[in-house]
Amino acid sequence: MPQTPSPNLRQDGRHFLFLVGSTREPGHLGNTEWLARQAAAALPEGTRQTWQPLARLQLPTFVDRRHTSGSYAPPTGDMAILLEATLAATDIVFVAPVYWYGLPAPLKTYIDHWSAWMRTPGVAFKEAMAQKTLRLVTTSGDRAKAQPMIDSVRLCAQFLGMADGGVLWGKGGPPNAVLADAEATAHAATFLEATGA
Numbered sequence: 001m002p003q004t005p006s007p008n009l010r011q012d013g014r015h016f017l018f019l020v021g022s023t024r025e026p027g028h029l030g031n032t033e034w035l036a037r038q039a040a041a042a043l044p045e046g047t048r049q050t051w052q053p054l055a056r057l058q059l060p061t062f063v064d065r066r067h068t069s070g071s072y073a074p075p076t077g078d079m080a081i082l083l084e085a086t087l088a089a090t091d092i093v094f095v096a097p098v099y100w101y102g103l104p105a106p107l108k109t110y111i112d113h114w115s116a117w118m119r120t121p122g123v124a125f126k127e128a129m130a131q132k133t134l135r136l137v138t139t140s141g142d143r144a145k146a147q148p149m150i151d152s153v154r155l156c157a158q159f160l161g162m163a164d165g166g167v168l169w170g171k172g173g174p175p176n177a178v179l180a181d182a183e184a185t186a187h188a189a190t191f192l193e194a195t196g197a
């Protein structure tokens with residue numbers, strides 16, 4: 001007789017890529033990653049997760065060749081790993097503290113390379129991205145200061161036709177500050193549940 005899978009063992013084919021943008025020193029877990037890990041812990045058992053700490057990777061500055069050579073060779077090194085991970089994911093989660101009202105530099109560098117991947121022969125980047133959901137986990141001193149970054153991420157998703165999976169915001173500060181934000185912790189428990197709208 002067929003067995004009904006237990007709901008917490010559901011394997012629904014989703015593959016989450018968590019791109020961590022914090023520049024905290026190695027061994028110091030930031031508020032934003034802590035919050036994202038709370039959200040990830042609530043995923044059904046067996047859901048695939050890949051975590052990339054962008055500040056630990058070698059990410060070259062993007063070079064704008066759109067109006068000169070017009071195309072880009074396939075990336076190498078850590079950028080190649082990120083492109084492969086990006087294409088393999090169904091759900092991309094930016095794990096990004098607010099830095100000066102915007103994205104931290106490692107994550108911004110990664111996004112700038114989308115402009116190269118859109119012009120890399122053999123990579124159907126735009127078509128692939130349009131099948132994915134983009135979410136943002138962020139912390140900052142207060143919610144209002146996160147709004148420009150939240151708007152920027154939503155517009156990036158729209159540009160590539162990605163589903164917008166929304167934002168999980170928590171009140172950050174020194175490490176562990178977000179643990180006192182009960183609303184954020186409660187939101188984390190369901191944040192990754194739904195597929196993007």
Ligand SMILES: Cc1cc2nc3c(=O)[nH]c(=O)nc-3n(C[C@H](O)[C@H](O)[C@H](O)COP(=O)(O)O)c2cc1C
Nearest residue numbers: 022030031032097099100101139140141145172173
């Ligand atoms: C370079 C830098 C810029 C920051 N800019 C802002 C800001 O514009 N607005 C704000 O509310 N907090 C700002 N913060 C505070 C961080 O957003 C906050 O401490 C956050 O919780 C850090 O996340 P993490 O613990 O995951 O690294 C900034 C922190 C740094 C290091």
